[in-house]
Amino acid sequence: MLAVVLVGRPNVGKSTLFNKITGHRRAIVAPVAGTTxxxxxxxxxxxxxxxxxFDTGGLYGASEDPLHELVVEHGKRAIVGADLLVLVVDGRDGLVSGDETIARELREAGRPLILAINKIDDKRARHATMDFYRLGIEPVVEISAEHGTGVGDLLDEIVSALRIHPDESQTPNPESHSEISVAIVGRPNVGKSSLVNRLLRAERVLVSDMPGTTRDAIDTVLTWHQRRFRIVDTAGMRRPGRVRTGGAVELVSVAGAKRAI
Incomplete structure (x- = not known):
């Protein structure tokens, strides 16, 4: 199946767009830069x-995440494997240097590229959208990921750029009954992500010594002796009282882990 990767600075709305297109609230959305x-x-x-x-962590720009360098490394790895890249920018902020840096690196990747100007429902974006045309990326689509405005137009551009025909894109449902789901669950920092990477024989999920590294429930298909398994790496779960005092991101992370269970 062809891969489409959403790329952009932190907090420009990539995860909101990911959830809107896929129809699932799989990516955590929060006003904190560097959530994904x-x-x-x-x-x-x-x-x-x-x-x-694919939804990636924010590249460049301001981030409160101490693991930002690792996030950028994983994001760049996703870019290399992409068939199409969608650069998501924040129309309210206008064109900033981080957008220009990312656009330059994406052009060097040599993949087809679409520019999605997000948050155009905000009055501040109406005066700034023209600045993004200076990036020299075509096509340009103006969207509001939160309200769905323009998302259909973006999807039209995606399937057009990929040149997918309906009979070529039909693949088995990744959540079919022939697939066994396995959730890796435990307290923070016990080695869940390391175990998942070892099972997959790839650096699929972020690993660090910092508790709470994993936030979203990350699922990947593994084939073993002609059987399909969906391995789900979940956020570490602390006692309920500690989770309640851990902030909004941890609350949503734990809720996602419980859904995976």
Whole structure:
């Protein structure tokens, strides 16, 4: 299945767009820059055409995340494996140096590229959108990921750029009954992500010594002796009283882990 990767600075709305397109609230959305860490993957379908959509952590720009360098490294790895890149920018902020840096690196990747100007429903974006055309990226689509405005137009551009025909994109449902789901669950920092990477024989999920590294529930398909397993790495779960005092991101992370269970 062809891979479409959402790329952009922290907090420009990539995760909101990911959730809108895939129809699942898999990516955590919060006003804290740097909320997304791992690259999330989810199948998406538009007008009978299927592709795999990836949400990445924010590249460059301001981030409060102490693991930002690792997040950027994983994001760049996703870019290398992409068939199509969607650069998401924040229309309210206007064109900033971080957008220009990312656009330059994406052009060097040599992949087809679409520019999505997000948050155009905000009055501040109406005067700034023209600045983004200076990036020299075509096509340009103005969207509001939160309200769905323009998302259909973006999807039209995606399937057009991928040149997918309906009969070519039909693939087995990744959540079919022939697939066994395995959730890796435990307290923070006990080695869940390291175990998942060892099972997959790849650096699929972020690993560090800092408790709470994993935030989203990351699922990946593993084939072993002709059987399909969906391995789900979950956020570490502390006692309920500690979770309540850990902030909004931890609350949503633990809720996602419970859904995976």
């Amino acid at each position: 860490r791992d690259s999330l993957a989810r199948p998406a379908v538009w007008q009978g055409r299927s592709f795999q959509l």
